Amino acid sequence: MVKLADSDIKTRDVLDWKGLHVFHFPFSSCSQKLRIFLALKGVEWDSHLIDLMGNENLQEYFLGINPRGLLPVLVHDGDVHIESNDILTYLESVYPEPRLIPEGSENEVAALLKHEDELHLDLRALSFRFVFNPPHAPKSAEDLEVYANTGSGTVNGQKDGRVGVEIDFWETIASEGITDEVAQAAAAKFRKIFGELNDRLDGQEYLLGDSMSVLDIAWFIYANRLTLAGYPIAKHHPKLGAWYARIEEIPAIKKEITLPPPVKEKFDATRAQHVAEGVHLEAVAGL
Ligand SMILES: N[C@@H](CCC(=O)N[C@@H](CS)C(=O)NCC(=O)O)C(=O)O
Structure with a gap:
């Protein structure tokens, strides 16, 4: 688990905070995963928005909290926790009900969450190319200079x-x-893991059996982002497609993935333009 040491933290005021505080951003997949987890646990928390699109995560205040400059961050009674999957594992021990890491499957969960984390830059690459499609480089040389120092x-x-x-x-x-x-390389990695997840769903509703676990939340969020990117999940992985359709109807999850209309319009327009030009994900990656 990654709980930061005192010497890692330069923004000292958070050390006095009481209760549960989350630094997050609406369209950050790791933040979405954490918000869903907290909602399913029924836990209240204080929100601290960090605007990733405005690179607020690369400013002194936030880098003083998480030296990696990444969301989400949990501050719990003055302890600073980073790394979304470590945060979820920590929260499971603090709020054991309803159980989202089934007893006895801790190692399997840890391995599959590690795999999910290792694919994060692949998810980000597909997100930036096929979903966000920013008109210019997301970070300037000056931003990166601050980030480094x-x-x-x-x-x-x-x-x-x-x-x-x-x-x-x-x-x-x-x-x-x-x-x-x-x-193409990123899409191939997702095709492989989605194939494996699809096989897991043989005869069971969720990835670890008959009740929802943290693995379903984590992989659902990736599947949601890839759906927005145009990955045809149901076409290649029918059981995973049915699992996705079931999970997206859960109210706490639906609320989290429902896009505000202007954002949806923008994402839809990008997708339509890519399709018209034949440069959408399915065409580029041969899916
Ligand atoms: N391994 C990290 C990955 C965190 C991460 O990359 N978060 C993204 C948002 S999903 C972020 O903060 N990106 C920084 C940026 O876009 O500048 C975790 O699981 O917490």
């Missing part, structure tokens, strides 16, 4: 390499965009 640069007191990985990602987007090759 602000915050403690440590996690648990150790020099941390994550910011370097993130900066490489944003510099690559700025210099070459998200190429067909990158999109």
Whole structure:
């Protein structure tokens, strides 16, 4: 679990906060996963919005809380927790009911959540190319300079390499965009894992059996983002498609994934333009 050490945290006022505070952003997939988890647990929390589109996560205040500059962050009674899957695992121990990590499957859950986390930059690449489609590079050289040099640069007191990985990602987007090759490689990874998840659903409603778990939440959020990107889930993975259709009707989840009309219109227009030009995900990745 990643609970930050005192020396990692430069924005000191959060250390005095009481209760449960979440730093998050509406269209951040990791934030969506955490918000759904909290809603299903019935837990109240204080909201702190960080505008990812405005790069507020790369400003001193937020980098002083999470040296990785990533959302979400949980502050619980002055302890700062980062890494969404570690946050969920921590919260499961604090709020055990309803159970979302079934007893006995902790290791399996940890392995599948790790796999989900490892695909995060692939999800981000497909999101930026096929969903958000920003007109210019999301982070400027100046933003990245601040990113590299602000915050403690440590996690648990150790020099941390994550910011370097993130900066490489944003510099690559700025210099070459998200190429067909990158999109194809990312889509192939999702096709493989979705195939595996589809097989898991043989004879059971949810990924770990007959009740919903944190794995369903995590992979549902990826499936939702990829659906927005134009990945035809039901076409390739029918059981996963049916699972998706069932889960999206759960009220706490529906509320989370329902897009505000102007955002939906923008995403739909991008998709329609990509289809018209033959550069949509299905065509680019041969799905
Ligand atoms: N492994 C991290 C990944 C977190 C992450 O990449 N979060 C995204 C939002 S989903 C973010 O903060 N991106 C920063 C940006 O877009 O500048 C976790 O699970 O918390």
